[in-house]
Amino acid sequence: MTTQQLFEQIRLKQSFLSVGLDVDLNKIPQHLLDTEDPIFEFNKAIIDATHDLAVAYKPNTAFFEAYGLKGWHSLEKTIKYLNDKHPEVFTIADAKRGDIGNTSAMYAKAFLHDMAFDSITVAPYMGKDSVEPFLAIKDKFTILLALTSNEGAFDFQTKMAGDKELYKQVLETSKTWAGSENLMYVVGATKAEYFTEIRKIIPNSFILVPGVGAQGGSLEEVCKYGMNSQVGLLVNSSRAIIYASNGTDFAEKAREEALKVQQEMNKILLDRQLAKIEL
Numbered sequence: 540m541t542t543q544q545l546f547e548q549i550r551l552k553q554s555f556l557s558v559g560l561d562v563d564l565n566k567i568p569q570h571l572l573d574t575e576d577p578i579f580e581f582n583k584a585i586i587d588a589t590h591d592l593a594v595a596y597k598p599n600t601a602f603f604e605a606y607g608l609k610g611w612h613s614l615e616k617t618i619k620y621l622n623d624k625h626p627e628v629f630t631i632a633d634a635k636r637g638d639i640g641n642t643s644a645m646y647a648k649a650f651l652h653d654m655a656f657d658s659i660t661v662a663p664y665m666g667k668d669s670v671e672p673f674l675a676i677k678d679k680f681t682i683l684l685a686l687t688s689n690e691g692a693f694d695f696q697t698k699m700a701g702d703k704e705l706y707k708q709v710l711e712t713s714k715t716w717a718g719s720e721n722l723m724y725v726v727g728a729t730k731a732e733y734f735t736e737i738r739k740i741i742p743n744s745f746i747l748v749p750g751v752g753a754q755g756g757s758l759e760e761v762c763k764y765g766m767n768s769q770v771g772l773l774v775n776s777s778r779a780i781i782y783a784s785n786g787t788d789f790a791e792k793a794r795e796e797a798l799k800v801q802q803e804m805n806k807i808l809l810d811r812q813l814a815k816i817e818l
C-alpha cells in the first residue's frame with residue numbers, strides 16, 4: 540500500500556482510526572472460549588463490525604506471543620483474514636522489533652514478507668543498520684518509536700542528547716537513512732503538546748498515535764497540533780473499542796465505540812476542510 544492509497548481510504552471513510560487488536564483471553568466473552576480459536580474468532584468479529592469505520596488494524600504481537608504456538612497461529616489467521624477480505628485496510632504489526640542487521644532482516648521477512656503486514660513498529664535505539672533492513676522492503680512501512688505514550692518516555696526520549704532531545708535526534712537522523720521514504724513514526728496521544736515541534740522535523744510523514752481511549756489522550760489536541768494537509772495521522776484505540784462489552788453483544792458495542800471516534804474524526808476533517816469525499 541502507498542501513502543496515497545492510505546490517504547484515499549481516509550477520505551473515503553472519513554476516518555483515520557486504527558483499531559488495536561490486543562486480545563486478552565481473560566477479557567473476551569465467555570462463549571468464544573468454547574470455539575477452536577477464540578482469539579481469531581474475536582478478531583474476526585471485531586473486524587467485521589468495524590471495517591467501514593477504520594482505515595487500519597494494529598494487532599499487538601505480545602497478545603499473540605503470550606499464547607505460544609496457538610497465538611502465532613491466531614496472528615497468522617488474523618492477518619490473512621484482513622489481507623483476503625479487507626485488502627484496502629492498512630495493517631500494522633505492533634511488534635517493536637530491531638536488532639543487528641541480519642536479525643532485523645529476519646524480522647522484516649517474517650512480518651512484512653511472509654505474513655504480509657503493510658508495516659511494523661521498530662525501536663530506533665540500535666541505530667541505522669538495525670532499521671535499514673526493514674526500510675529496504677518495497678511498499679512496506681517501518682513505524683519508528685519516536686515519543687511513546689507511556690510515562691517512561693520521559694526517562695530517555697525527552698532527555699537532551701547533545702544539543703537536542705533524544706526523540707528529535709531519532710526523527711532527524713532517521714530521515715538520512717536509506718529507504719527513509721518508507722518511514723512512519725509513533726508519537727503518543729498523551730504527548731499532544733510535542734506535535735508542533737515534531738511536525739517541524741517531519742512535516743509530511745504519517746504518525747501512528749496510540750493513547751486515546753484507555754490512556755486518556757485527546758483526539759482533538761492531537762489533531763490540532765499533529766494533522767497535516769494529507770491528515771498524516773493514524774490514531775489508534777485498542778481496549779476502549781474491543782472491550783466495550785464482554786457479552787454476546789461485544790462486536791456491536793465495539794462498533795458503537797468505533798463509530799463515536801469516527802464521527803469525531805469526521806467532524807475534525809470537516810472543520811479542516813479535509814472532508815472532500817470524491818476521489
Ligand SMILES: O=c1ccn([C@@H]2O[C@H](COP(=O)(O)O)[C@@H](O)[C@H]2O)c(=O)[nH]1
Pocket residue numbers: 559561599633686687688689725726727749750751752753754775776777778779
Ligand atoms: O507509545 C506507544 C506505543 C505503542 N502502544 C501500543 O498501542 C496500544 C494502545 O492500547 P490502548 O488499549 O488503546 O491503550 C497497545 O497495543 C500498546 O502496546 C502504546 O500504547 N504506546
